[in-house]
Amino acid sequence: xxxxxxxxxxxxRIALRVRQQMDLAPYAPIDPAAVCAHFEIELLExxxxxxxxxxxxxxxxxxxxxxxxxxxxxxxxxxDRHHPYRQRSNICHELAHCFLGHEYAPPLLENGDRSxxxxxxxxxxxxxxxxxxxxxxxxxxxxxxxxxxxQGIYGVSKPMLEFRxxxxxxxxxxxxxxxxxxxxxx
Numbered sequence: 001x002x003x004x005x006x007x008x009x010x011x012x013r014i015a016l017r018v019r020q021q022m023d024l025a026p027y028a029p030i031d032p033a034a035v036c037a038h039f040e041i042e043l044l045e046x047x048x049x050x051x052x053x054x055x056x057x058x059x060x061x062x063x064x065x066x067x068x069x070x071x072x073x074x075x076x077x078x079x080d081r082h083h084p085y086r087q088r089s090n091i092c093h094e095l096a097h098c099f100l101g102h103e104y105a106p107p108l109l110e111n112g113d114r115s116x117x118x119x120x121x122x123x124x125x126x127x128x129x130x131x132x133x134x135x136x137x138x139x140x141x142x143x144x145x146x147x148x149x150x151q152g153i154y155g156v157s158k159p160m161l162e163f164r165x166x167x168x169x170x171x172x173x174x175x176x177x178x179x180x181x182x183x184x185x186x
Contacts (some may be wrong), residue, residue, distance in 0.1 A: 007123065008167075014099050015130045026136040029154045032091035035131075041098060042073060043091065045080035056081050065090040067097050069104055085157045089128055096127035129164050132156050138170035143177070 016026050022038055022082055024030065036043040046063070055063035056079070059150045064086070065078035076094040078087055133141070133154050141150045150161050160181065165171050 003123065003126065008126070009124075011127045011130045012135045014127060015134045016136070018099070018127070018131065019134070026134055027140040028137070030131065032088050032095065032131075035095055036076060036091065039095075039098070040073065041095070042070060042075040044075055044077045046077055047080050049077055055079060064096045067094045067104065074098060082158075085155055085160075086152070088132065088155045089157070089160060092128035093124050094133040095131060096124040100124065100127060119132050129160055129167075132160065133164040133168070135168040138168035138174060141165065142170045142174035 002119065018035060019026055019028055019030065022035070024031070029179075032171070033043055035041075046053055053063075060081045061078060062081050066074055068075050068077065076091060077096070078090050080087065082090065097120065100123055102124065133150075133156065137154065141147060141161075146153065147161075147165075150156075151158060152159070156164075
């Protein structure tokens with residue numbers, strides 16, 4: 001599924017605007033909880049909201065996060081049993097829905113099936129990655145030789161890091177500038 005024309009550039013502009021509003025550099029890592037606080041989005045842990053949820057035990061992979069209206073405000077409920085890197089990604093995915101103005105949809109349809117708008121989900125997935133690692137951050141990771149430290153710096157999984165380095169063009173830019181292999185073996 002392709003994105004609407006200009007969406008990827010728009011996603012990076014959104015991520016840069018978020019950093020600008022929080023007085024962060026374009027390449028700076030973000031704290032998703034701080035972003036929620038800055039934009040007055042309540043962040044709730046599933047274990048506090050529903051301590052006996054089956055999603056906290058053997059079915060924990062079945063639920064990541066959800067954005068819900070809460071009166072006049074918005075709340076994100078996330079699965080705090082996931083790995084911290086996944087939690088960051090889950091929260092950024094929900095923030096992406098907010099920043100993109102996606103309509104709230106109940107998580108389940110009347111027949112019990114999961115409600116899912118594949119276009120909105122794809123956009124939120126993409127923007128979540130850009131919120132975590134902007135194009136500018138990806139280029140900096142490559143140009144400053146930070147690949148091996150980047151997971152810790154940006155709090156992302158290795159697949160997310162590699163995805164962002166690839167789709168941002170940072171790998172290609174680095175390779176062309178330096179004429180060296182993409183990753184040095186250590």
